[in-house]
Amino acid sequence: MNHPVLSSLIPVMLLIAIGFIAGRAQYIRAEASKDLSNLVFMVLTPALLFRTMSTVHVEQLDFKPVAMYFVAALMLFGFMVVWQGGTRRAIVVALAATFSNTVAIGIPLIGLAFGDAGLVTLFTLISLHALVLLTFATVMLELAVAREEAAAGRGADRHMAVTVLKALRNGIFHPVPAPIVIGLLFAQTGWVIPSVIDRPLQLLGNAFGPLALVLVGVTLSSTRVGDHLKGALGLTLIKNLAFPALVAGLSWSLGLSGLPLTVMIVAASLPIGANVFLFSQRYNVAEDLVTASVAVSTGMALITVSLVMALVNRI
Numbered sequence: 001m002n003h004p005v006l007s008s009l010i011p012v013m014l015l016i017a018i019g020f021i022a023g024r025a026q027y028i029r030a031e032a033s034k035d036l037s038n039l040v041f042m043v044l045t046p047a048l049l050f051r052t053m054s055t056v057h058v059e060q061l062d063f064k065p066v067a068m069y070f071v072a073a074l075m076l077f078g079f080m081v082v083w084q085g086g087t088r089r090a091i092v093v094a095l096a097a098t099f100s101n102t103v104a105i106g107i108p109l110i111g112l113a114f115g116d117a118g119l120v121t122l123f124t125l126i127s128l129h130a131l132v133l134l135t136f137a138t139v140m141l142e143l144a145v146a147r148e149e150a151a152a153g154r155g156a157d158r159h160m161a162v163t164v165l166k167a168l169r170n171g172i173f174h175p176v177p178a179p180i181v182i183g184l185l186f187a188q189t190g191w192v193i194p195s196v197i198d199r200p201l202q203l204l205g206n207a208f209g210p211l212a213l214v215l216v217g218v219t220l221s222s223t224r225v226g227d228h229l230k231g232a233l234g235l236t237l238i239k240n241l242a243f244p245a246l247v248a249g250l251s252w253s254l255g256l257s258g259l260p261l262t263v264m265i266v267a268a269s270l271p272i273g274a275n276v277f278l279f280s281q282r283y284n285v286a287e288d289l290v291t292a293s294v295a296v297s298t299g300m301a302l303i304t305v306s307l308v309m310a311l312v313n314r315i
Helices: 004-024 030-053 064-084 088-098 106-151 160-172 177-188 195-221 226-253 259-268 275-282 287-314
Strands: none
Touching: 004 106, 004 195, 004 287, 030 106, 030 177, 030 195, 064 088, 064 106, 064 226, 064 259, 088 106, 088 226, 088 275, 088 287, 106 177, 106 195, 106 259, 106 275, 195 287, 226 259, 226 287, 259 287, 275 287
8 A cells, every 4th residue: 555656546546436426426516516616726726836836946847858748749639630630520539639637636646646846847737738738729620610611611711810819818817827827936036925825825725636536526427428438448548548658758769757757657647638628519529529538538547547657667
């Protein structure tokens, strides 16, 4: 039980299981889970992110593994789009193959496994994760929609500059990247958070991990996989195993190593993030497949993340 992989993953599994049971027993109803989700992302997440980054100096950050993460993500994204035919559906599926649940599952898992040093690396990734991947996906989807409208003879003019700027704005002014950036800026001043403020922030941050993981279980309890199991399994294998293997292979080929790279590989192995479902809803494509894939990816992550962590720790 003292093995680092087991000691970090078993609490995650138990908290998700508790949420699953609570959801099935209707102890937490759908209406309440939405309110709790807002509490996690609008209150607890900013408190944790700001407090952690408020003592980090920019020169302490290692951006090379983060850069390799995005190189691998964009390579896999491009391959999936071409393989699936370049349609809106292909782009949403490609996003599912590359967009990790770095917040609700990633933060508590990395915190348990690697401590504050691991969290600093993860937060460096998180500060750019949605901004880079969701902006890229938005531009690709808008281009695909424009092509489809032109082919159908509708040909509505779309101003890509407006689309890109809106995506950038939404990516920056968001409860995840914003407190990271503000915390980093605060750290560069050399100031220290007064204890009367730091203590409440610490308490809010401590509440994040357990509540976020319980909510993952509640969400899984109401998800129906149905006829999309085969497609969801295929997408899960790409996301949970092929993506981290690509990150590892590219990074090791360039001689990268150490804790920051380990965190990036584990982050790549995390299950599909919920934002992908929002994209499938917005563009009205692959909604059932993405819903099933998020559920299967999260469920199988208990096995696949364990495998990735075990292999990384051995190498």
